[in-house]
Structure formats: C-alpha cells, structure tokens
Amino acid sequence: MEEIGNLFHGFATVLAFRDMNIFGYTMSIPFNVILMVIGIVLGIIIGILPGLGGANGVAILLPLTFSMQPTSAIILLSCIYWGALFGGAITSILFNIPGEPWSVATTFDGYPMAQQGRAGEALTAAFTSSFVGALFAVILITLIAPLVAGFALQFGAAEKFAVYFLAFASFVGLSKEPPFKTLAAMMIGFALATIGNDQITGQLRLTYGTTELIAGFDFLIAVIGLFGIGEILLTMEEGLSFKGREAKMNLSIVLQTWKKLAKYWWLSLRSCIIGCWMGITPAGATPASFMSYGIAKRISKNGKNFGNGEIEGVVAPETAAHAAGTSALLPMLALGVPGSPTAAVLLGGLLIWNLQPGPMLFVENKEFVWGLIASMYLGNVVGLIIVLTCVPFLAAILRIPFGIIAPIILMFCSVGAYTVNNSFFDVIMMFVFGILGYVLKKCNYPLAPLVLAMVLGDRAEEAFRQALISSNGSLGTFFSNGLVSSIMTLGLIALFWSVISAGIARIRGTNAATAA
Amino acid sequence: MIKPKCNSLFVAAAALGFALGGTAAHAQWEPQRPVEIIVPAGTGGGADQMARAIQGIVAKHNLMKQPLVVINKAGGAGGEGFLDVKNSNGNPHKIIITLSNLFTTPLATDIPFNWKDLTPVAMLALDEFVLWVNADKPYKTVKEFLDAAKKGGFKMAGTGSRQEDQIITVAIEKAAGVKFTYIPYRGGGEVAVQLVGNHADATVNNPIEAVAHWRGGKLRPLCVFDGKPLAYNDKVAGDLAWSSIPTCKSQGLDVEYLMLRGFFMPAGVTPDQVKFYVDLFQKVRATPEWKDLMNNGAFNQTFMTGKEYADWVAKEHDRHLNLMKDAGFLAKK
C-alpha cells in the first residue's frame, strides 16, 4: 500500500533529530517532537480559558512559524488545535461551562459526574474518547482520503439541510420536561438564531432599529450565561460550595475508568462513524456531538439515566466531536473549504507558505501532507499522555473554596463573552441569559433544545432556503436523489421515534390487557 | 520630556545633538499600543487572508515596534466592523481592511454608516473576478456558455447576498440578456466546491478561491472581468497562465468589476498618523512574501493613497449606488 509507505515516511519526518545550536552547543534534538509538546500544552491552556479559541492561538503563533519549515510549522499549529480540542472538555465537566460549541453536550453528563465526586472518571472518559475519535478519523484519512473527498462533493444545500435535520431529530423528543415547555425552549432558541443579518437576502431582520443586534446572538454568549452563570446562581441557592470536593486525586482512576470504557466499544465505534460523517460533509463537530448523544440516549439501556451522570453520556459526544474535528481537516486540505474557524486560520497559514490547499496538494506537496498526517497520530498520543497526567490536578481544582473560584469563573465568563465579538453588549446579554437560565431551570424548561436550536437554527434555515432557490421553490428537492432521501427518512424516523415506540408499546399494552 | 540627570555640558550637548539628529524621526508618529486590524468579514475569506498575511509580514520583517492584531467583526455583513471603526473617532490604533461591502452593506441594509465616516489610508490591491464553469461541461468559451445559459435554469453560486458576486451576476444578465438563479453561500471556498460538485453551473470566484480546483482540472476559467488580461505569465494549470484568460469584454460580454482591498482609519486622525500607515504598507509591498501573495491570487497591484484614493473610493461608491439601484438591491426605507 502506497499510503502506508508515505505514512512511515511522514513519521520519519516528524521524529527526525535535527542539529540545533543551543547556548553555543550543537545538540541533536527531536525538534518536531518538542514543537508538538509545546503546541499541545499551549492548546490545552487555550482550550481551558474561555475567550481564547484555537483560532487565537494559531493566529498569534502564525508569524512565529514563518522562519520554520512548513512541515514543522504545521505540526506546531495543528498540535495547538489538538490541545484545544482536549482542553475544551475540562471546563464543561468541572464548571458546566463549555468553552467550545462542541463541548456543550459533554456538560449534560460530565458536570453531574463531577458533582458526584467522579470528576476524575469523567475527565478520563472524555480525554480517552477524544483520542479514540481522533485516531479513528486519522486512520480514515490515511486510508481513503481521495474517496472521502469525493463523498464531500456530493453534499449540496439539500443534503446539508437533511444532515442538520437528522442531527436535530435525533436529539429532540428526548427530554422528560413538559412537552410545551420543551417546545417553547426550542423555539426561543430558533428565534434567537434568526436575529441579525439574513444570509440569503442580505437584509437585516429582527433588529428593531438597534445597531447592537445586527451581529445577532452568538450561541456562546447564551451558553456561558445559561449554563455558567445560571449554575453559579443555583449553587448559591443550595448552599455555598461546589459539590464533588471529595474527588479522588490519583492516577489509578485512569486505569479504573479504562476498564469501564472497554465495555462501550460499540458506542465508541458508532460515535466515531457519526463524527467522521459530520466532519467530512462538513456539518461540523457540534451537530456531531449532539447527534451522537441523542442516539446513544435512545439506544443505551441506561438511556433513562442520561443527564444524571452516565459515563456513556460523556463518551458519545466527545468521541463524535473529535472524530468530526479531525476529519474536518480533510475537506480543508483536499478542497480548500475550512470546516471550522481554526481550520480557516490554518488555511491562511498554508497560503502564506505558498502551499495551495486543494486536490493538487496531495500530489505536489507529499512530504508536507504526510508529515501533517503523521503528526496527527503522534500529536494525539502525546496529547493523551499529557492530559491524562493532568487529571488529578484538574480534579483538584474543585477543592478550591467557592469564595475564590466563583468570582474567577465569573471573570472568565465575562472575558469569554466579550471576546466572541469584542462587544460589551454581549457581556450584558450574558448576564441576562444567566438570570434566565436560573429561572428557566427552576421552572422545568429544558435548556439543551434551546442551545441546539441556536446552534443549528440559522445554518439549517440557510441550507433549506438555498435548496429551495435552486429547485425553484419545489420541496421535492429534499427527496430528489438517493442520498438526500435516505438522510431525510432517517431524520423522520428519529423525529417520530418516541411516537412510534410509544405506539408499539401501547399496542403491546392493549394486547396484554385484553389477554388478561 | 526626559530630563538629563546630570547637568554637565557634555551631556547637554549630546542631548542637543541627539534631539537635532532625531528631529525627523521624532516628528513622525508611531503607534504606542498594539494596532487592531478590523476585518469586516469572517475568518478564511480574502480580506481575512490578506490581513493575516500583513500581520505575518510585519512581524517577520519587524516593520513596526507594536504588534498588529487581527480582529474579525463579520456580523451584519460586516456592518458590525464598520460601526466599530466609525465609533472609534480619533483612535490611531485601529485600521480596517475593506472589501466591496464597504459600499454594499450600508446600501442594502439601513445600517447608519457611509465610507465618509472613515479616513482613507491606502489601496493595496484590487481583487479580480473570473467566470468559472465546471471542467466537465462542454462549453469552452463565453459565447458557448451564454448560449447554453439562454435556455434558462442556470444556477450561479456566489458569496453573500446583494454583494459583489450578485452584482456581477446581475450585470452579466443585463449585458447578455440571460437569467440566472443566484444562490448565496457564506464564503468563496464553499462556492467553488459547490461548482466542483455540480450543484451550480457557474461562479464568479476570485482567482485565489478557485485556483486550486483549476490546477486540479476540476474548473475552467472562461474570462476575467477586467479591462485587460491579468499580468501573471507563470504557468498555473498545465500550459495555461493567468494571462491566458481572455477579458470578458473581448469575448463579447461587456462587464468589468474589480474589488477594493484597501485600508481605512477612523475619522479624526492626524495626517502624521495616516502617513505612518502609508509608509508601513509601502514597506509591506516591498517584501517577497507580499509578492508571493499577489502572485497566488493574481491581484491587480494598483496602489493609491491620499486624494487620488479618496476620489477613487467616491467614484466607486457612486457606481455601486447605481448598480444596486438598477438591480433593486437598495434597502427599503
């Protein structure tokens, strides 16, 4: 296999020792490996601090990398990306604050686990799942890159809408809350997503003549408020401390968790496949994580306990998010379409090094591409080792007294809200969302559908309208070919799953009753 | 003023000499804080790429003591970024890179902003537009394409709504008497992929957005919307260079459109401050990295400053007003 040969050549490039002049001594050091460690540590810091995204780190370091060879530079930058992916789960689990959109689903079970004193277990599960997801995606890229790129081309607007629809359908209908409150929460999310500029007509809508609303509501603002601030208010009501202070603090927790995780191989595999599919299409890591969580909840026999600290509820979204995050680099390299803002900045970097992303990159810059792919393998291994070593320290953060950690969380929430659009208005909105989150939660309105609707709402509407424009307004476009019809059908089944299964249960129930 | 600690004649003389020698340098204003480059568009687009390239070039060649920081404010079709600069009256540590949405956004929406709320600094380049089709399609010339398009039902994919891509589409419709279905997408890269995947029949992508697919044999350029062919003779795709693409006018399609890639500052800054950035961009233009960037994107390298630039912008604004009025793209008051 030519790919395997190329890959080993790539490994050799990454692991190569280079003679460097250090303090006047010539030393032979594995330069690229050192860059990798630096990149990952930096990435983890970026992932933890709200307000710094992977895009920041990559953008800031980009100038530094001009003096390096392109391969070394991309290793450093992509490792920041891996580190940030790993780091995003940490605040979700510890404080219920997702630093990145794709970590939202991780909070649903990760945070309850931390509250029960199982922060170490949740972190280990999250990190390991990320690793598995990313590894699966990299193997996929190694083996079938050209094929996969062709698959991505099949996705026009109608297909994209079908994917969003499926992601949404597999997640809704899951909550235990009253149906009309769920509906209200979801529709509030959709409504918030539509505020601002309408991509299709270029008009402003729902801005009511203000200039503050033209940028719309970024869902991170809502999430930081609803989850982060809302949680602090709830904590205050229930007494002064974060729970989970008895968190275990040794590395044996890692091995214990791994034993448990081995049981969930089918869940992992399924999440990997969902993730890769979403990453390549490219719908992205966020729908992938929600969809994977939703499907896991339906299928798992512990489904009813999801949301109360079920380890499967951490494995499913994390695996899928990272499989998606990793496989999203493929459309970028092969087609020049970035799957995320971070990927977009990496793309800018490629252009400055005179590397043209696109189909020719694999032919003309073999060494670079395979060096990058090799660094994905090695970067993830190095990343996993680093984050797992940190698990006890991270879990220990929960031991910091509430009086110290709460204001620091509030500060970072404000920083995070401000940096989304560099807008002070967003910080105020974050506070409003915080109060709203507290009241909604106390009145039994589910927050997850609200957030999901905010994330997927405008994208789904856009794809829907693009598809209708190109079909001259015919709804038949959503069933016009095999690919789009099958995704839509899957979505419809998922949407009415609870009705269908309730129907089956009722028929069985009546039969049983008649029999009795 | 720094006061010499010791009053000896020698120090005074040295200080005097230094002050005299340094007059020219001293009179020149320099940024005291990190300078923000506002990008009124998302990450990964043409303006963003150029801003980040400049950030990199300035850092690599040490052209400025303070760092440059790129900030994306894409909300409201870039309106958010323009309003931010408009509200930073007199702030010399903020510059904004513009694209055609400098004109189109305030016209298509009712955002209270006009280019006159800014101080023009310099035009760094003009971005070209090329008519692309999928390489699998039979039409090899503009005429064949337009003949096929006249049968109707052709889809044109483009970036954004009521912005440059749609303006060009409307101009083609007028000039050739055809009708396209225009489908807006978020970014140029996405648009090019839609064309490769045959979800659209044509695009007017910038060279840099589509070049990779041209080289990969997936797309075919039909003509360039400029008055003269592009000035780059290096072979790009097979035997073809950018200069091999004919102008649209020579092919019987009389449409010309170039997009501004230039910088502005907030109103109320001093001429000294503007001069600093003009000089900075002159230095940037002299670097090899800049030349590579221009080469990759087949940019039109017109450079303008001062009154010449302001006049150009004013003329371009009027042109956009007319184009958008004709197309019915103006905001309903």
Place this chain on the structure above:
Amino acid sequence: MSDDRNTAASGPSQRNVEIGLAILIGIFGLTIIGGAIKAGIGWGFDGPQAGFFPFYVGLLVVVASAVTLYQELTATGSKKIFADWGQLKQVLSVAIPTLVYIIMIAFLGIYVSSVALIAYFMLVISSFSYLRTALIAILVPLLTFIVFEKWFLVALPKGPLERMLGY
C-alpha cells in the same frame, strides 16, 4: 434540581413565577412576530422570505407559552414555593454584585473590576483573611492581563488605570 421542595418556609409561589415566566415568553414571541412581519413573511417564487421562519417560530413560542399559562392557571392545589426568601437573598448576593461588576467593566476595564469582584467574594461572601484576599484578588487579574494582553494579544476592555500605564 429543586422541584420537590415542599417546605413550609415562605417565598414566592412556584405558580406565580411560572405564570410570570409564561407571560414573559409570550411577549418575547409577539416581539419576534412583529419583527418578522416587518421583514416580510411571504413565500416568494424562490422560497421563503426573510421573515418567514421567524414568524412561525414566534407563533409557536406564543402557542407554547399560552398552553403553559393555561395549564398553570387551571392547575390547583400545589403550594410549592419557587425558593424561600433566604435562598433568594443568597442568589441576589451574587447576582447584584455580578451586575455591578459588569457595569464597572464599562468604566474601569475588566482587570480593575475583577480585583474588586474577587475581593468582594472573598471578604463578604466567604470570610478570608485580608492578606489572602489581597494576594489572590491582585494576582489573578494580573496573570490574566499577562496571558491575554501580552501573550495572546487579545485586547480586553481597559480603563483609566491601564491607560495611565500606557496600554
């Protein structure tokens, strides 16, 4: 979650809060409908106009809140309270300082405000010693300043103090 709280302590009733919230959500829905109508809610030849989706979304918000309101108004018998006054006081003791903090950011910048916020929490809400408070309240924002402004060149809101120091 604290829905099963049935203590005898006094506080606003859950029912009243639910009713108020449902009305608030209804008003939000109506606002969205109003904005959508302004943007155009028709179905053009090439698919829906800008206000089409927001209009129906707003309509569903109104419907959902109306049903919830009806359910609350007709439900009888529950004497559950939302939270007792003591708990609400606790919540406000964080919510109000947070609001003050956010307003302070506009004038003093985020770093100086953060010093005040951390000091308030450590001294008033929990009772730490002055020395420890001063140490943490100054070190954390300082470190944040270094990380954001110096390393990552992310500009956060700054006030007169930072300007005096040349930032």
